[in-house]
Amino acid sequence: MKHWRAVIWAGIAAALIVGCVTVLFVGRAPIQTDLLALLPNTERHPTVERAASQVMDAGARRLIFLIGHPTAEKAKSAAQQFARDLSAGDTFKLVRAEFPTPDAGVLRTFYLPYRFQLLTDADRQALSAADADYLGTQLQRRLYDPFRRGLGTPLEQDPLGLFDAYLTALPFAQNAKLEFDGGYLIARDNDRAYALVFAELNGSAYDGDLQRRLSASLTRAENVLRAAEPDARVVRAGAVHHATAAREAAERELNLIGAGSLIGIAALLLWAFRSFRPIGLGLLSVAVGICAATLATIAVFGEIHIITLVFGASLTGEAVDYSIQYFAARLHAGKNWDARRGLHAVAPGIVVAVATSLLGYGALALTPFPALRQIALFAVVGLIAACLTVLLLLPALLKAPMKRQPRELLRRMSALLTRCQQWGTPRRRALLIAFLVVLAIPGWWRLSAQDDIRLLVNPPARLVTEQNTIQRLTGFSQSSQFFVVQGASEEEVLQREEQLTLRLSAIRQQGGLASYQAVSDFVPSAARQRENYLAWRAGVFSSPKKWRAALGAYGFKKSVINAQEREFRRADGRTLELTTWLQSPLSIPFRHLWAGAQNGEVASIVMPSGFMSITALQDAANNLAGVTLVDKVGGVSRLFGDYRRMGVVVLLVAAVLVYIVLALRYGMRRGLQALLPTVAGGGLTLAWFGYLAAPLTLFNVMALLLVLGVSVNYVIFLRAGIDRRGAALLGVLVSAATTVLSFGLLAWSSTPALAQFGATLFVGVTATVLLAPLLEPAGKKARS
Amino acid sequence: MSGKLTLSAFVIFCLSAFVPLAHAQDLASQIVAGVSRAPVLRAEFTQIKTIAALTRPLVTSGRFTYVRGQGLLWRIEQPYRATYVLNEQGIVEIGDNGVARAPTAAPGLQHVSRIFRALFEPDVALLQQYFDTTANGDAARWELVLTPQQAALRHVFKNVRIHGARFVDDVKLDEANGDFTVIRFRRTQEAATPDDDEQRLLRRQ
Structure with missing residues (x-):
């Protein structure tokens, strides 16, 4: 062993550790926690994807609080106080508790110049098909109906009430559950009034740093509130709370399980190798591996996803095995230990083990999924660095x-190994395999798969309750299903929206949809505006004599009649432009619906709410050019299914690649025998899940890949160290125990995804390591 | 979400405001004690509406039935025939041919329906949730002046005045856009049960 190699690698290792710590803990850690960020785009069309992610991002940044108190006045003042406390600091871009009562006059004034361009669908049809009775009936309703007050548009501006009908139908009042009350928005329950506080985050909902600041300022504001008003109550909703809860749970468990496994591993190593030094050195090789992998991932992808970190960190279980081999050799040598000779004894086994693992994880890089490629890179770099250490x-x-x-x-240990090998005659081994297969078949038979991502997260019950309360009291809900409408121009998008909303109105009338929001309701397409104008001409102003007579019969003043005719003539060719509306404060609550233009493509969002079935919406989008129904939850779930199926293929490919390496090393037959315990362990794991009726997810498949990578090494190490007998078996058992301790413990995580991952590792590794000595043929020594 | 503007919205916002009940003033409670509690009230009405854009007021007349706990029937007989049914579901207009017009989709109609029923009964406690009320006169001849509590409702009404004794005699609506409406009731009668026709109309959805 040349000394300078060790020195150089020591330098590199130190640099890697310092670099990694600097990147992760100094300044902004580029750790991504958005599950969706792991995934490729769900939509084929880039414009659709852009519009969809724009809406999702904006939605995730919004938070709603209800501040409840038995008396409305206290609720209002508490909300004001709460909002003031939250606005301190830079967590929020905007916090609002006060909502001035909107003024119908503003709405009327904005739309008044375009009143001959605007009609409800029903009125347009009625005007176009106007018969002799139309004017009379319309005037009668407008003038005599004792209860219809509309928006209170003055009669001289709107004798027929069509303008008022249009304004009343605008989806400003989608939400009838909140009321404006003295400058606040109030919701009411049986015994409490709730004042609404609206907030918008000053950054991404998935930014861990922002999440921590949010938690801190929320706790502070709630404490202040509770001290001032003990009866006050805060109810919250927003995607960021779920993201924060998920991150906190994952961090807490990783810390807890991590600490537990660290202590367990240390105790194990201490017991087996009788010295503290192996612990330190084992951790050193793992640390160098993880640091190198993290830096490489950030260098290539610009960030590292929390899932990559969790999965990648589980490679510890494998990386530490290389050191354990080395320690086992030292254990065996006793007083005769010579570092150089020891290294020569274990190096071939370690190299084969690394080679099989690299092929296994490398297979992940062949998949078209960015998440899996990130994990592949992490694993490959991490294992090489750990091995070099x-x-x-x-x-x-x-x-x-x-x-x-x-x-x-x-x-x-040596006696145990001998007994195992004596037991393992070819006939008995075959019988054991046959028995296991028979045992497993009913389990395999019952296997099922589950890809719904909503089942992979387990939000705290309190958050779910609060969110339901907010939905019940305010009607606000977060939907991940909406339409994206795209076209070559604004006009085309608006026209396509109108085709869509026509179908949505039909669904709504049948009760399949509570409401929807679309920009074209506020600004009809130019073609539709022209159509409305022509409908006015056809139904009313084509025969001025009849129109004057009808109005005159009800006593309309001459000046009013003349003004109407004049206004109508002047309005010819007028169009309400989209930009005019977008610049008006009226559009503030709806601007997110307009995604705008990019690369010559214009896109907008049509947002349905309170729908019965997603298929009805899908049908509405069918055969409409440029209209796509985006269903993020459904799309991501489908994607998880694709990942899972792809993962199975990767698993098979990896197994074949691993077999090729084993065959090259041990020969065809002995190579197959080396793979057998791992395959059996994997098969038993699948049967286990079948018996438990726990459906398979992507995370089980990923863990099986890790089982493959880790478990094959046990046979390799066993064979490489067969001369060392007891020390070899001890080394393998310690390796397996460390893996189970580090990641099998995740089986008890409250996050279903992590639990599935851990349970698979636990069962798979345990089964494999128990089978490995039994299935390993005695006698022939491995070529070395 | 900050700009909900329709009238329906207005009416809801004001009408669903369950402001804690003010303590009924003495006169108001006397009025409450004095008005008829009969299960069914029937009357004839005349409505006179004065609008700036018109050279003459609009006059309608007809019959009115109030069935406690069920709703209100407003039957216009002059100058045209139509029936309005106001119940918990909202307001439905039934034409002379007996066919209901497509109900307006406005979400606030239940509240509009509720406040008009409260006006004609009169249900002082309910009205006090939406309006500041002052009472004048005495139990034998009283006047209630209702001023909307919230800015939103003030965009519709300046104020509402109700005169009455055992029954409501007239309701005057002074509207924010300058219109002025007077509704007079005559020949109010009490009854124990609604007739079949009334029952059928009120029970329709």
Whole structure:
């Protein structure tokens, strides 16, 4: 061993660790927690994807609070106080508790010049088909109906009431549950009044730093509120709360399980190798591996996803195995230990193990999914770095032989291995396999798959209750289903929206939809505006004599009649432009619906709410050019299904690649025997899930890939160390125990995704390591 | 979400405002004690509406039935025939041919319906949730002046005045856009049960 290699690698390792710590803990850690960010776009069309993510982003940034109190006045003042506390600091871009009562006059004034361009669908049809009775009936209704007050548009501006009908139908009042009350928006329950506080985050809802600041300022504001008004109550809703809860739960569990497994691993290593040094050195190789992998991932992808970190960190279980091999060799040698010779004894086994793993994880890089490629890169870099640390650094750092060799332990291990191998005649091994297959078949039979992403997260019950309360009291709900309408121009988009909303209105009338929001309701297409104008001409102004007579019969003043005719003539060719509306404060609550133009494509959102079935919406979008129904939850779930199926293919490809390496090393037959325990372990794991009736998800498949990568090594190490008997078996058992301790413990996580991952590892690794000595043929020594 | 503007919205916002009940003043409580509690009230009405754009007022007349706990029938007989049914579901207009017009989709109609029923009964407690009320006169001849509590409702009404004794005699609506409406009731009668025709109309959805 040349000394300078160790020195150089020590330098590189130190640099990697310092670099990684700097990137992760100094300044903004580029850790991504948005599950959706892992996934490729769900939509084929880039314009649709852009519009969809724009809406989703904006939605995720919005928070709603209800501040409840038995008396409305207290609720209002508490809301004001709460909003003031929240606005301190830079967590929010906007916090609002006060909502001035809107003025119908503003709405009327804005639309008044265009009143001959605007009609409800029903009125346009009625005007176009106007018969002799039309004017009379319309005037009668407008003038005599004792209860219809509309928006209170003055009669001289709107004798027939058609303008008022249009304004009344605008979807400003989608939400009838909140009321404006003295400058606040109030919702009422049986015994409480709730004042609404609206807030918008000053950044992404998935930014961990922002989430922490949010939690801190919320706690502060709630404490202040509780001190001032003990009866006050805060109810919250917003995607960021779920993201924060998920992150906190994952961090808490990773810390807890991480600490538990660290202590367990340390105790195990201490027991097996009788010295503290292996613990430190084992962790060193793992740390170098993880740091190198993290830096490489950030360098290539610009960020690292939390899932990559979790999955990648589970490679610890594998990386530490390389060191364990080295320690086991030292254990075996006892007083005769020589670092150089020891390295030569374990290096071939480690190299084969790394080669099989690299092929296994490398197969992930072949998939078209960015998430899997990120994990593949992480695994490959991490394992190479850990392996290099063991091969280059450990011999230099662990030269001295062991002081006390645990002879009794080694003797027992050796006897155990001998007994296993004596038991394992070819016939018995075949019978064991046959028995396991029979045992597993009913389990396999019952296997099912589940890809719904809503089942992969487990939001705290409190958050779900609060969100339901907000939905019940305010009618606000977060929908991940909406239409994207695209076209070559604004006009085309508006016209296509109108075709869509025609169908949506039909669904609404049949009760399949509560409401929808579309820009074209506020600004009809130019073609539709022209159509409306022509309908006015056809139904009313084509025969001025009849029109004058009809109005005159009800006593309309001459000046009013003349003004109407004059206004109508002047309005010819007038169009309400989209930009005019977008610039008006009236559009503020709806501007997110207009995604605007990019690369010559214009897009908008039509937002349905309170619908019965997604298929009805799908049908509405059918055969309409430029209209796409975006169903993010459904799309992502489908994508998880694709990942899962792709994962199974990767698993099979990886198994074949691993077999090729094993066959090259051990020969065709012995290579197959080496793979057998792992395949059996994987098969038993699947059967286990079948018996439990737990459906398979992407995370089970990912964990199986890890089982493959880790477990094959046990056979490799067993064979490579067959001369060392007891020490070899001890090394493998310690390796398996560390893996189960580090990641099998995740099986008890409250996050279903992590639990599935952990349970698979737990069962798979345990089964494999128990089968490996039994299925390993005795006698023939491995070529080395 | 900050700009809900329709009238329906207005009416809802004001009408669904369950402001804690003000303590009924003495006179108001006397009025409450004095008005008829009969299960069914029937009357004839005349409505006179004065509008700036018109050279003459609009006059309608007809019959009115109030069935406690069920709703209100407003039957216009002059100058045309139509029936309005006001109940918890909202307001439906039934033409002379007996066919209901397509109901307006405005979400606030239940509230409009509720406030008009409260006006004609009169249900002082309910009215006090939406209006500041002052009472004048005495139990034998009283006047209630209703001023909307919220800005939103003030965009529709300046104020509403109700005169009455055992029954409501007239309701005057002074509207924000300058219109002025007077509704007079005559020959009010009490009854124990609604007739079949009334029952059928009120029970329709």
